Amino acid sequence: MLNNVLLDKASGLFIVIFGVLVLTFSLIHLVPGDPVEVMLGESVTQTDRQALRADLGLDQPLIKQFGGYLNSVAHGDFGLSIHTKTPISQLIKTHYPATLKLALLALFIGASIGIPLGIYVALKAGKWQDFAITIISVRLSAMPAFWLGPILMLVFAVWLGWLPVSGMDRGTSIILPALTLGLGLSAILTRMTRTSLLEVLNDDYIRTARAKGVKETTVILRHALRAALLPIITIVGLQMGSLLAGAVITETIFSWDGIGRLLVESIEKRDYPVTQACVLVVALSYVLVNALTDIIYRLADPRIKFGGNA
């Protein structure tokens, strides 16, 4: 059964990747700005321009360019960056692990704060703790990274001197960008855990468990939380997908050389091959995380059968 699901997901994955390739290729050629102009500037002859255009294959019909691109990608060759002449696979190899590391730590921070806090406020529903934490979490989730990031830098780096402001030089450099991303995520998870848990806490089987004298901790953690976990897993999966898509602003502010920063810079410089490769990697991450979420979802809830309907 699990094999069927994986097969199903894999075929979906191919369709999505092909769609992404078609879309990015078409869209990037519609955006104003010409890489040849960006590379050569304005003081070159028309002949030189045409020579470079031919050299980059940009003089070919779009469909032919797309065919060539598909062929290269199928062979794992993303080509060279137009600007830095660096192999793009090398750029992805250096930038993607940085994003992955940041995303995992942000997720860990978000989940380890958000889920316990969500349980706590669900148990204190309607009391002052519930209101206070709800207000804080709404505020946190509304804080943009370009504001929260510098505030964290000011407090933890400049005033307290505990952590570096930005960069990737030291092991501790990851803490502030991960906190910037993780705090927002924790606020979302707090709200989601609270709502989800409150829904199941009034269910008959919880009442039955309590009537049978099961300990309250067991009722919450073993019975209620397991049922409430499904929407939380969905949110975690979606957020993880977004984080792997590159937290563009956070990576830029913290000079974190991740995939998001690479993507934005390639768009600014009209470095078409880099942009296409980044979008493909991001899309692939998104699809893989969603597939993984789906599998975890089914494992967490035995009512959802592999390969069938619930």
Add this chain to the structure above:
Amino acid sequence: MLVACGGQVSHDETIRFAVAQAPLNLDPRYATDAASERVNRLIYQSLVDFDASSKPVPSLATWVHSGSLEYRFSLNKQRSPFHNHQVLSASDVKATYDSFTSLKNSPHAAEFSNIATITIIDDDTLVFKLKQPDPHFPEKLIIGVLPAEFIAEDHDFSHQPMGNGPLQFISWGNKLALQRVVDKQRIELVEVKDPTVRVLKFLRGEVDLLQGDLPPELVKYLQSKPEIKVISNIGSNFSYLGFNFQDAVLRNTKVRLAVAHAIDRNAIIKSVMVNDSRTATSIFPPEHFTSKIPLKQYDYNPVLAKQLLKEAGLQLPLKLVYKTSTDAQRVRLATIMQAQMAAADIELEIRSLDWGTFFDDVKQGKFQLYGLTWVGINTPEIYSKAFASESFPPNGFNRGHYSDSKLDSLVKKEDWAAATKRIHEQLPYVPLWYEGQFAAMRKDIEQYFPKPNGNWDNLATIKYAH
């Protein structure tokens, strides 16, 4: 190496320089962005450079115009060797300039297409023979010299530069590490895009030097810090507002004059620009060798501006679209100009676009008004490229399609004073200002001064006071 110490980290002997934009390409034959050119000036040495008045002066070599089509260059006897200790000779110069003929994608190749032959006389002397006479040929030889042996091996200069300049390349990962040849002083360039983060890193002690690219309020904040030294200097980079002459309304000189009188440059400089910023009247600042006659400022006079628009027979308010980049300071300046122009009954609509889209629109003439800055312009050849009738894109930078036979003939005669005056009267650009330059550094750093064109040349002398 870095130790937390009450919010401030102690430094080793390395000087860390935070820049808004890291260099893109360290091969001087390809580099076009300002950061790459600024670093390449330090890694390589060119035959010719410019003095403070922008006149070409010998750098690696002296020259004589040995015939109408010939220039003879003699390399300095005391020149530095390449960083691999190999002696720099005339064959390296020849190989560098010869390589442009085989490079398909060098933005500078066209500059050297007039070279017919390069003949080596001896290790220290070579002759450039041209196809057509060009009295300004030496001014073009500002590309750093590369070792011939490395060129032959198709060495990757873009990522592993090898020159004979004062700074030697060490490594390039998420920072660019360089080392000064004379005393092994290590200098690192760190890219920090966000200006606030750059200042926070500076306050924290993670970097030791900043130059330019900060909003004036952050500069003022740094000036208030006793442990920080902020040095400012006049600037020479020219900011302007360009008109599109394909637009029937803007072809009218009175309308352009009205726009010029509708901007209060002095108020803008005083309120939102850094120290030492100056109003501009032409592309070249007063200290440039062509700036002999002082030109009159276009004063802020909204009443006169309105009068001029009425005389032009326009229905008021006049609606104009101004394109600029998304840079926060550029948008802020545009907003102020919008408010000032409103007093002259000019309704300015601001469209801020990402750099690629904005610059593409400018090059394609898809604008009414746009704002840009000319950076590091030395030679009056710019008049021909920016204003001559034959220089419409893609043949030059005449993006507004300005065409004036009188100016064309003045430029051809190289009567720079008269050409400057003509441009001032005709207003293809509204001259705005030369933005001041500044550098912020720790108190114990010495021998660093910002250059008027924003170059980082003093990285060759910067040091800690001990």
